[in-house]
Amino acid sequence: MLQPSNMIKSVFLAATVLTMANSCQNADAADGYEVSGQLKNAPAGTVVRLSELVSNQFVEKGQAQTDASGSFTLKGSSATPGIFQLKVDDANQVLLMLDNKTKVQVSGDAKSLPVTYTVKGSKDAEVLRQLTQVMQGTKGEMESLGQRYNAAGQAGKAEEMKDIEKQFYVIQGRNNNKIKSLIRRNVTTVVGGFAVGAFLNPEEEFQFVDSVATVQRKANPNSPFTKELTARLEPMRATAAGATAPEINLPKPEGGTLALSSLRGKYVLLDFWASWCGPCRQENPNVVKAYNQFKNKGFTIYSVSLDQDKGKWEKAIAADGLTWHHVSDLAGWNSVGGAAYGVKSIPASYLIDPKGKIIAKNLRGEALAAKLAEVLK
Incomplete structure (x- = not known):
């Protein structure tokens, strides 16, 4: 998280992109899609481009120029529904879902297209x-x-x-x-x-x-x-709420290993972090506060570090006052613990109940203490 x-x-980024999303399906349309429209503030010759999202990048499929009334038409084919970008410029673009039965009409202001556009042609367009x-x-x-x-x-x-x-x-x-x-x-x-x-x-x-x-x-x-x-x-x-927490058994700083399953019988916060992770270190005071509040009520923490330098790992543990269970294979992003939980970013955490079931994920700030207060009544 x-x-x-x-x-x-x-x-914000998602909102900016998704604000531009729309889709149309028209079973009566001829094979091949057609995107037509009329735009305000789009003088004759304004270029309108249509691109398809392929392997996380847009590939241009065609372009048209507006006439004196701001009208344009683009045609092509897409055997299966795909995501397309209709673009006037970087600040004015919308996304369309097109296939060979799509006939869609787009209208709006070319100078503020994301917030003024309308789409006609299908129920799907209205839903989006x-x-x-x-x-x-x-x-x-x-x-x-x-x-x-x-x-x-x-x-x-x-x-x-x-x-x-x-x-x-x-x-x-x-x-x-x-x-x-x-x-x-x-x-x-x-x-x-x-x-x-x-x-x-x-x-x-x-x-x-x-x-x-x-x-x-x-x-x-x-x-x-x-x-x-x-x-x-x-x-x-494997790590969804209700699933049994995958096992982790990694080395402790002082030597030997500690298995996550050995802590059954308590509520356990499985916390992925690293000494070099700024957001993790900023969150640590909240975790310390929750630990001190609930450690004598059936709660503990099992921290898995994605560090590679043992000295820096141990120094961060001491500096932040993290007086709970710590393990790491010092393999960074290649940690077998991180791989078991599909960790792609840190901090990441999982709250596990006494039976070993995951009951919550990525509780941050006061949300962690609030959840612990709920389950440790």
């Missing part, structure tokens, strides 16, 4: 418009929070940062609930399969996303979005 400031930035409006509706508020968070961090105002984090999570939760409601109402559609992976974080919403993937495998088994979603979820399954 990213540091809150980076999380906020990532949500509503989804993007959810993100667009809080974009300004989230940007303001990000600016305030960074300013508070630079000024060393820890309490203000915590308050901003709370506001961020409230907005994020509200957005997620609206998005999930829209997806539920369109769960069997191709756009539903696309939207659940594009608008939600499968790590944080695994149970919901997995349930949608199950429906998609029956309703749209050949959809590239179904296949991509299934492949994306599979490595998460």
Whole structure:
């Protein structure tokens, strides 16, 4: 999980991209897609480009020039539904889902396309418009929070940062609930399969996303979005809430090894970190506070370091006052512990119950103490 400031930035980026998403399906259209439209503030000769997302980059498929009324038409073919970018310039572009039965009409202001565009041609287009409006509706508020968070961090105002984090999570939760409601109402559609992976974080919403993937495998088994979603979820399954925590048995700083399973009978926070990880070190005071509050109530911590230098690892443990269980194979990102949990970024954590089941992931700030207070009544 990213540091809150980076999380906020990532949500802003996602909101910026997803605000541009839209899709159309028209069963009566002739083979091959057609994208037509009329744009304000697009004088004759304005170039409109259409590109397809292939291997995480857009490959241009065609371009057209507007006429005196700002109108344009683009045609091509796509045997399976794909994500396309309709672009006037870097600041004015929208995303379309196209296949050979798609006939879509786009309109809007070429100078502010992401916030003014409308799409006609299918129910899917309207669903995606509503989804993007959810993100667009809080974009300004989230940007303001990000600016305030960074300013508070630079000024060393820890309490203000915590308050901003709370506001961020409230907005994020509200957005997620609206998005999930829209997806539920369109769960069997191709756009539903696309939207659940594009608008939600499968790590944080695994149970919901997995349930949608199950429906998609029956309703749209050949959809590239179904296949991509299934492949994306599979490595998460082993560490999803409710799963038995995969075993880790690594060396301790003082010698010997310690198995995660040896701590059964207590609530255990499995914490992935490293001495060189700034966000991890910034989060450590919160973890220390929670540990001191609950260590005598059936709670402990098993920290797995992604360090490679034993001296720096041990120095960080002492400097941050981390008086719990520590292990590491000193293999950095190649740690077998990290691999067992699919760790791609740190800090990352898993709260495990006394029976060895994962019950929560990536609890940060006051969220960790709140969850522990709930389960350790």
